[in-house]
Amino acid sequence: MIAPRWRKVFRDIAETPLRTALAVAAMTAGAFGTGMILTSYSVLSRELKTTYSDTRPASAILSVDRVDDALVESVRRVPGVVDAEARPVIYARLRVGKDQWVPLILFVVRDFRDLRMDRFTPDSGAWPPKDDEVLIERASLSVTHASVGDRVIVRTSDHSEHPIRIAGTVHAAGLAPGWMEHAATGFVTLSFRAGGAPEGQSTARNPQPVAGVHPSAVAAGDSSPRSTPADRRGPSVREFSGGALAVLDPSGVSAARDDRVIESPQIRILAPGDEHHIRDVANRAAAAIGHVTRIDIPTPGRHPHAAQMDTFLFLLGAFGALTFALSAVLVANMIQALLVEQLRQVAVMKTLGASTRTVASLYLGQVAILAGAALCLGIPPGISAGLAYARFCASMLNATITSAMPPPWIIALEIAAGIVIPLLVALGPVYRASRISIHEAFANDVGRRAFGTRASDRWLARMEWLPRPLMLSLRTTLHRRGRLILTVATLAAGGAAFIAALNVSAAWTRTLDADALARRFDVQAAFSRPYRVARVAQTLATVPDVVHAEYWTEAGAMLGDARVSLVGPDVNSKLLALPLIEGRWLKPDDDGVCVINQSLAARGLHTGDDIALTIDHKAVRWRIAGIVKELAPHANVYASPRTILAATGQARDLARGVRVVTRRHDIPAQVAASKAIETALDRGGIAVGGIQALSDARQSFADHLVIIKSALIFAALLVVLVGGLGLATTLSLNVVERTREIGILSAIGATPRTIARDVVFEGMVMAILSWGVAVAAAIPITFALDAATGRMFIRTPLDFFLSPIAIAAWLLLVLILAAMSSFFPARRSARMAVREALAYE
């Protein structure tokens, strides 16, 4: 038989369905939000790591002059090398429309059935492909504007065009999603021939991706930020199972040369261990090979889009913690109100012999029952929603969720938190109520000072300019300070999170726009090899859209183990105006001086420091004159053309790319111009390695932010939901507590409409108060999020921006929330029978 005290607990719960529902709803919102965020966090962290590690990512990628089976075998015998595989890369372009091409990176696979590293799996269609077929990475199929089974035209960097059939799709989780990179990736067989010189001849050309394209349409699989698009020089020979290339004249470009660029020979090695160990092994392998032009070492275990993931998971975690905290505050608020209603019964129980502990146990027990109900209601949908969100995010990042269950400890944590936190939160109010003296409890004025005892009360009393009923409502609202503060704080926290989320989202957009504005050109093209500036200029002169063109000096270098890009804008160029973080920009007479970007500065470099670079195996030291901010996670070093040419020995009149200003600057004009420019260059015999309108580059970066922005908006809405519940709870409780007062008002002539209006007015007052607090609180939150997300993704804080749209949107939203939250309490108050209301205790 259940003891009477516990029957009271159960019946108290059933007796007040509205309050019970609100309390459970608040706890459920917290359990749901926390469950969803913890689930998506844990599943994504695990699955991304697993998906990536299942591909057996290469520990290091060695770019060589030539590669053959014997070489690969010799590398396998190097101590520390667990496995090695050759996987040459063909940089090509794929036609997606009339005169419209997109970058296409083709990996040549020796044996589809024996993928030793950087593995990929069949997704649809045929496996393996035939010699004239390609398997497209599934996340880049949309970039091809084609479907499985279609024949597409591929142009390799020797300018030959080849029809090739898309035989199927594969899933290569180790690659960045093609739709984000705006580049397609495919896999072809060993016997795939993209033109090519007759056997016996070899040529090599290091295809030159468009410098500055975000973040990589280059060596897919080069996931390290140190693997930047870079100019590669020097002889490069391809001999691969019968294929052949021509040797490039190492001193420069010869006009009478065989331009057949086929591929970038690479050997990938597997050497488990930390980065230091991998570098040692890679160096040993390079020494064994003897002709390695470049070594790329991806950060071990780090997905290509790990920075994005880190930012997104951080936001999820931060907002999850906020939701949880707000939910706890909400629960505290409700328990406080519940206990105020129950004080008289507490007093009665104590007169009947109940101890403080007994009384406390009853109310804590009630909280535990409600918390248990909230867990049952909130956790299963929270887990489901978390999984759905994890799947969405995984699809964005081209990963697969193989195991949908969150780790058992996460579920245990959610359950424990769902029970323990409400109990902990309730402990204070329950303890205070249980310890209250019977006399105080019967006097029924606990915690409530009579109106008029505070200076603020007397100020409120002078507020005679409002209609009296509204004035009464306002005084009542402002007099209950504790509850007002809790409610306003909860709603304000939700609002601050909402505003901050929109601020950060807008800051990203502004950062994108500012970066685009800093680059005052419309189209950027990279050539497959250097050409004489005069020849290119002559060709571009035939394009009416072209107003101005500049041919910057560009090269690659090493800074310690990291690859950096050297960029030399024209001396008086107006095409680049990157914002300065420190120091100054380049001057026309600068020599041995450079400006670095924030990615490089993150290594602890400052203005005035010397930077030691290795360029073509020669050491140079330049003085850092300034640091700029740009949307490029990789490291750029800007220097005068004279400085770069002196260090590299490049010929002055050669161009590896061009930046073009077009007649019009809108997106369609840029796209049309890039097509026209490519067509002209093509007709002029200039092999284009890549061409991109600036708007497309911007869009590519924006696509990388989709997942971050979705996290911001979703998390903010969750916080708003909890805040709204808080307001609804408070308004309901206020109406209950004012029952007798409402009865008196009705008895002296107030209409139901007037009473309902007063309740709505009370809600609006709280909403507006909370809006003011939210705007103020959003400022530091925005700063913190700008700093955290900016540093994670682009290694510099975002510029602070307070969005007027966010502030206005929150005001509108909170007023709507107040109206909705007031509806039922207002209706309830209006329907109260006067006699009942007056008799209410």
Next chain:
Amino acid sequence: MISMQRISKTYETPAGSFRALKNIDLDIATGEFVAIVGKSGSGKSTLLNMIGGIDRPSSGALTIGGTSIADLDHNEIASWRGRNIGFVFQFFQLLPTLTVAENVMLPMDFCGTMPRGQRRARAMQLLDRVSVAEQADKLPSALSGGQQQRVAIARALANDPPVILADEPTGNLDSETSVAIFRLFSELAADGKTLLVVTHDPEAAAPVSRTITIADGCVA
């Protein structure tokens, strides 16, 4: 049974200190049926609260059944009160979500004075004593005022306390019911209970053995 020596009680209010009781000396023997009368605000209920341990005196000594109340802490006094004092309130103060029988069983539940299996039987016995046994399984809201007060008296007797305190027990009842309630109190006094009743109703309080008048915090 009850001994009060120089009991004073002062309350701090926003308007300043208020002395509700001033040096009260009072002795009440076992089995006495005492009425405490006086104007509103004279200190009657305060006096009752002191005796019941609901409130603590600011100064003075209070002994009930040999126990000095001042020596008991917060939890001890609750336990002591449950076993030694039965309270009857003006507004009945029955817990609204418990049935009549459950309300009567509640003090037994808190103090553990009766084996669990015997509590219902005891509650029925007490309800029968106060003539409301047939209402045992109803909620208080289904009962009249007089019936609710009878239930409250049964609840006050649940742990068989030696002292019954009633604060204006007939304040919400009609005259006929008030007389009946006082008759019930007389029976309890005859059974050896010590009863103190604060009342404004001299007619209904006729059966009392002694009347104490409180005026301005003092025994008149």
